[in-house]
Amino acid sequence: MNFSFTSETADQIRPLIPYVLYSALPVNATPADYRSLHRLLTSANYTHSDFLEKISPDCETQLVRCKILGQVHPCNVLFQRVKTQHGFCCSFNYNVIINGNQTAEELSIHSNRFGPKWGLSVVLDPQIEDYYASRNKFGGYQVYAHGVYDFLNINDPHQLVFTGNSIHIHTAPLITQATTLLKNQDLHLRRCYLRNERKLLAFAEYTQQNCFSECRSGKVLKICGCVPPLWPRAQNWTVCTLLEASCIMAQIDTLFTTIYPSNTDYKSDLKAERYICDCYPECEFQGYKANFDSMSLDRNYSINNMDLYRGFELKNHLVVHAYYADMFGAYMRLDVVYHWQNYFGLFGGITSLFMGINFISGFEIIFFLSVRPVAHLLTRINKRRQAMKKQKELNKNHKVMRN
Known part of the structure; x- marks a missing residue:
């Protein structure tokens, strides 16, 4: 990547690069380190967010080939580069709207069939020769399976995929609908939100995950007066620079500890959960249960799926398959148990x-x-x-x- 740094500045900034993701990585940096990094970036007219985007790998070179519904498609049509708390990620079918800006265009290619043949298959090249400030000591990816409208958080469940492996993500849909009797109950009795009942400051679509993300950002804003650049925020919230990184790191234990106090009696107190920023789940939603299976990738004894692998040699590559596991899903009804x-x-x-x-x-x-x-x-x-x-x-x- 081309930067407008002198060779001397590049040598000074190289050991400080791991500190740019201070809100997502466990780093041991001093306030002087953050000030030095801020000074070096400012001298080259880079903001913290611009530098993060600049050093993040792009999707076009890492996503080698993509296939969905049995047809090969350009990966740049299916995947978009989006901002998450982990940095910049390549995402499929991601439709989170933050501050009125859609992070990715809603795709027109979807699969309604089950089995690996009709799902999504992606061949990836992690480019391990370009690793410098890697979070983990291995070559590969962290693969997340989450809701379309959910902002990707640090604590989301994921699967590690190493080079030379193939991972299968088989999902099962789950649809939950609320009855009229439940909808007529008081909010803090049913403990879930109806559609458009709760509005968020940063997100256009309410989900419990988005509510928790915004709640965490609000706590950081209250303590430090700003929000880290990759965290969701309202339009009038100040974005933190590296000068405020020490404040964020000082509160990191508070922000990422459990939110449930031990002295709360949830059975006797009907409003015991109100203190969690009123982040109740949705009464009606469509979710997916994902299971991960990983295995070694070996193409020496197979002639199947040649359209996905034709034209390049598998060295440090890895393959991800995502598909519906069965033709059936779960349909649940949310109702009042006793009246x-x-x-x-x-x-x-x-x-x-x-x-x-x-x-x-x-x-x-x-x-x-x-x-x-x-x-x-x-x-x-x-x-x-x-x-x-x-x-x-x-x-x-x-x-x-x-x-």
Whole structure:
């Protein structure tokens, strides 16, 4: 890569390069190191973000060949270079909109079939001869499988893929829908957001992952007055320079420790989760469960899939296959487990089981213990009044006859 550095400046900046990803890498740098790096970049009219983008490998040279739906396509059509907390990554079908800017165009090529043949296959060249400030001591990639609208975070699950290996990512779709009864519940009782119910400052689409990312950025802004350049932020939030890196590193343990306190009783306190920036999951969402399998890559004894491997020799390459594992998916319904009708029916079932009665028997008991005695009492009173009335009439007639 071509930089506008003098040879002397390049020699000074070379040992400081690992510090540019201070918010993602465990580095032991002093405030003086950050000041020196900031001074060197400023002297060449580079901002921190510009330098990060400049030193990051590009996707066109690393993605050798791509295949989807059984057809080979140019990799630059399927993949885009996007900004994440790990740096700049090559992403497929990534559609996160930050501050009104779409990080990648929504692709028109999708697969709705299952099996490796109809999925996505990519041959990659990690270019290990160009490694200098690598995060890990191996040649290869970190492969992430996450939601289309989820901003890629440092703590996202991933799989390490080494050179000379082939990895299979087989996914299973999961669709969850909420019932009308759940939608009518109070937010902090159902503990999930309906569509467009919660708005974020940085992201156009709400996901729980994006909410946590924005929450973490907000905490950094409150403590240090700025947000690291690769972290999501609102438009009016200040971007940190290397001069604020020491503040970020001083709070790194707080930012990446567990967010659940040990003294919270989630069973008795219905609002126990509100303190986590109100980052509830979505009530209705479509997710994917991904499983990773890795194996050695050996083309010496195979003539299959020649259109993917034709024209180059596999040396330090690696291959990634992503596809649907089965023709079936999981469809789940998010509903209220217990409400007054359930308790009403549950009471009737328990009383029938342990007392040998049902609701009709219960009403009969109430009738015989209350309604029937009252009815008998009223009947006796009415008969007594009628008897007294007849007795008076007889006495009256007897007097008339005597006269």
